[in-house]
Amino acid sequence: MTKILVTGGTGYIGSHTVVELQKAGYEVVIIDNLSNSNIHVLDGIEKISGIRPEFIEGDVTDLPTLRKLFSSHPGIKGIINFAASKAVNESVEKPLKYYRNNLVSLLNLLDLMPEFGVEGIVFSSSCTVYGEPDNNPIDESAPIKPATSPYGNTKQISEEIITDTIYAGAPIKSIILRYFNPVGAHPSAEIGELPLGVPQNLIPYLTQTAAGIRKELTVFGDDYSTPDGSCIRDFIDVNDLARAHVIAMKRMLENKGEKLEIFNLGTGTGLSVLQLIESFERATGVKVPYKIGKRREGDIEKIWADPKKANEVLGWKAEADIDDTMRNAWRWQQRVTPKNP
Ligand code: UD1
Numbered sequence: 001m002t003k004i005l006v007t008g009g010t011g012y013i014g015s016h017t018v019v020e021l022q023k024a025g026y027e028v029v030i031i032d033n034l035s036n037s038n039i040h041v042l043d044g045i046e047k048i049s050g051i052r053p054e055f056i057e058g059d060v061t062d063l064p065t066l067r068k069l070f071s072s073h074p075g076i077k078g079i080i081n082f083a084a085s086k087a088v089n090e091s092v093e094k095p096l097k098y099y100r101n102n103l104v105s106l107l108n109l110l111d112l113m114p115e116f117g118v119e120g121i122v123f124s125s126s127c128t129v130y131g132e133p134d135n136n137p138i139d140e141s142a143p144i145k146p147a148t149s150p151y152g153n154t155k156q157i158s159e160e161i162i163t164d165t166i167y168a169g170a171p172i173k174s175i176i177l178r179y180f181n182p183v184g185a186h187p188s189a190e191i192g193e194l195p196l197g198v199p200q201n202l203i204p205y206l207t208q209t210a211a212g213i214r215k216e217l218t219v220f221g222d223d224y225s226t227p228d229g230s231c232i233r234d235f236i237d238v239n240d241l242a243r244a245h246v247i248a249m250k251r252m253l254e255n256k257g258e259k260l261e262i263f264n265l266g267t268g269t270g271l272s273v274l275q276l277i278e279s280f281e282r283a284t285g286v287k288v289p290y291k292i293g294k295r296r297e298g299d300i301e302k303i304w305a306d307p308k309k310a311n312e313v314l315g316w317k318a319e320a321d322i323d324d325t326m327r328n329a330w331r332w333q334q335r336v337t338p339k340n341p
Helices: 012-023 041-049 063-072 088-093 095-115 150-167 202-210 238-253 273-284 308-314 322-336
Strands: 003-007 027-032 054-057 076-081 120-126 173-179 181-183 217-220 235-237 260-265 290-293
Touching: 003 012, 012 027, 012 041, 012 076, 012 238, 027 063, 063 095, 076 095, 076 238, 088 095, 088 150, 095 120, 095 150, 120 150, 120 238, 150 173, 150 260, 173 238, 181 202, 181 238, 181 322, 202 217, 202 273, 202 322, 217 273, 235 238, 235 322, 238 260, 238 308, 260 308, 273 322
Parallel strands: 003 027, 003 076, 027 054, 076 120, 120 173, 173 260, 181 235, 217 290
Antiparallel strands: none
């Protein structure tokens, strides 16, 4: 069985990807410092796949920990690197935390890969590298715009670090995946998004509001130049996204592509914040109390993917229907909401 290291494997996208990797017959080793996830995620993974992944609690920024991991788990062929901090606001307040967590971890992995014979790394990047696009849908050839937050900057710098390392002749390959907005949960409701504290992202805030944990959702601005005035995003089902990682890993390990490839992962359809609320209400029959608030600083007005390259080259396509995705998100929220709060 091909062995894959998933850093950040107990996190939101990581856990869904672990399940898909196991389903495809890969053996998974997870390293996670549990800074934004819970050890019980392993139970959820095991319930779905029937396999408990090997788990190391540790920090990818710690080189000795990582070296020990590779020594004690010989034969790791590929890495999927999810371990990173991702709160845009927090990154503005604590830039060093973001540069350290997101960049040192990548440097450590790239350093050790050749030494331990790891062939390739799939890297979690973001559509945030495009900034506010001049045109939508946006494809991979669009210019990279100056980052508007340290978080966004770590994604741009990480892409450059990987590119420079491969062009310098390192004996590794990489696929960089630029995610649009991942949403939803596993249909089993065994795993999903589990934000600590007050959620910053739209869907966890929305589902917590629907569950009565939050009083109301604030829609950040309805005066954008979009049909209904709210921002537009490309909301992609997390299970579709997870599947793309498995396909990317297989392609990389089978040497089907170039040494370095970049793909957008999105549906190709833009949906506004208000349309997403409508979809949730339609799919679940639950009303979401919301008000229109001020614009959130730094928000992009509209962005959605041209996923043609991923569709054609990877043979991958986002398949989920947004209403089903919203139903999954709601079932997961109901599952984790404490009874009789
Ligand atoms: C941003 C980044 C993304 C990053 C993610 C991590 C961009 C284009 N995207 O996503 O790369 O991975 O943060 O957190 O920079 N909204 C509300 N009310 C809320 C919360 C959100 O109206 O309570 C709106 C936002 O204004 C936005 C949309 O919902 O228009 C999506 O917001 P969010 O879920 O935070 O994701 P992005 O900001 O798109």
